Amino acid sequence: MSDSTSALQLVLTGDPTLMAIVWLSLVVSGSAVVLSAVIGIPLGALIALTRFPGRETVIVILNALMGLPPVVVGLLVYLLLSRSGLLGPLGLLFTPQAMVVAQTVLVTPIIAALTRQTVEDLWAEYREELAAMNVGPARRIVTLIWDARFSLVTTLLAGFGRAAAEVGAIIIVGGNIDGFTRTMTTTIALETSKGDLPLALGLGMVLISIVVVVNALAWGARRAGERYAG
Template sequence: MADLIEAFRRATGLIVTIDPNLVEILMLSVQVSLSAIAIASVLGFAIGGALAVYRFPGRGAVSAVLSALMGLPPVVAGLVVYLLLSNAGPLGVLQLLYTPTAMIIAQVVLVTPIIGALTRQACQDLLEEYDEQLRSLGASPSAIVVTLLWDGRFRLITAVLAGFGRAIAEVGAVMIVGGNIDHVTRTMTTAIALETSKGNIALALALGIVLLALAFAINAALIGVQRLANRLAYA
């Protein structure tokens, strides 16, 4: 018990004194996840909006696959990206393996289905309400997609925040493609796993506290967006 209290005290000290190593790991984690969520949002909005509005053969199957990929195991996503970026893979010439870029790609693969599926559902719900009105105005399918995305922006913010929560807490995929290299590809989750195995509980605990604080902040933001959307809906 005394050892645990001492580890917690040291972890708190690392946070309060803004330990450079802790900050470096935190900044890399946030940078990678924000980059991934920005790319995944663009892809997810486009895919989800198109699936909700356009009619084409196999649309139902594509939607089902997209929904199934929401539960894609991170290690599988990491393995796929690893095979693509390895020297023997089709993208090996780019030499991206074990770089932050590879980690961003892995997170994009994980997060895009989440944002895409939630976007499709949000746009589909809105389309049921506004379909006749939009088509009576002669709106093209692309214009309808843009209109639905704008009208459902608060739901889409929720989807983005959910995706960011998945990305920032991910460990398996980024470990495979990033290699957990110190000062290069070490994120909060991979550092927690490494430092715990080394017995450096103080740093692992400090990173865990910061990660937990981020999770609470994301959940608070989700609740805030939902409340704002409800107020505007009934205004």
């Protein structure tokens, strides 16, 4: 039986090992995106609607953080969570929670930067209308976030795609422990290096399927936003 056939069989039969790895990956990436949304969406909207000294510098830094090298993030989070680190007493290193932290650090700048651009564009369009209605700063943020909800769904899906495909940071802080912190990307890297291709190929098929679904949802969200605006 060829490696590709064996891989397809693992996927179609719902191999327990493969499904456990997929489930952990989805939980870790999903949790990271939720935390990033809670932090990034209000932060991006606040920067978009607030004028303060050094604002342009903050925007440049935020945009630059979108390209953070995952291995550097992994190293910084490792130092933070290690026994001698600031959060060492929490004992989070080499746990799924540590991987969530690392992915949150990676995804938050992406969500915040894209939210800032989206809300700023809407603010330029509706500024006079909102000013005429005497809408306060807090209500402006809420109103514009709600109006941008379809675009923000696309932003969140982009963040999820980034998190789900990440390997460098989570392998450093998670340790790639079998049955505990082994995700799709870290398993693919490990199994390929071991020459165990069926499991690696099977997880690759699932990962590609997830990427396709995420992109389809993002496209659907954009289309829904266009219909709503029209």
